[in-house]
Amino acid sequence: MPNFTHYSQHVGSNPDKQFKSTLFQSQRLMLGLNCLEPGQSQHAHLHDDQDKFYFVVKGEGEFVVGGEKQTAGEGAVVWAAADVDHGVTNTGAKRLVLLVGIAPFPYLARKLKDPGEVVLLAGARREAELVGLERLDDLGMEIEV
DSSP states (O other), rough: SSSSSOOOOOOOOSSSOOOEEEEESSSOOEEOOOEEEEOOEEEEOOOOOEEEEEEEEEEEEEEEEETEEEEEEEEEEEEOTTTEEEEEESSSSHHHEEEEEEOOOOOOOOESSSTTTTEEEETTHHHHHHHHHHOGGGGGGGOOO
């Protein structure tokens, strides 16, 4: 993964839902770009073990964090701590482009001595429980050491 990029190389759209693109990721942090067309939403959700921020690169949207609602435009930063519901709706007339950071990044698993044994890391616990994950190697996924 390169050490330098420009956000404009990651902008895109999806007519059915928000467009997401990963700029950088490590086991500790994920930086991505979320693009929402007018009227599109990222419905309220939470991350049980991760903090998240949104930086508004272009456009305007209505953000909900906890019980607080606020419209934010270019240059604004929105913070959502772990375990706090958050979401956004593009209320503007143009595409909403958001730089998003999540830490720690929700890597699902780490390989142990026994290749079939998997330990779920911070941030993946709830997601794994929702889909009944116990062993990722059965899904043919690469598991980082």
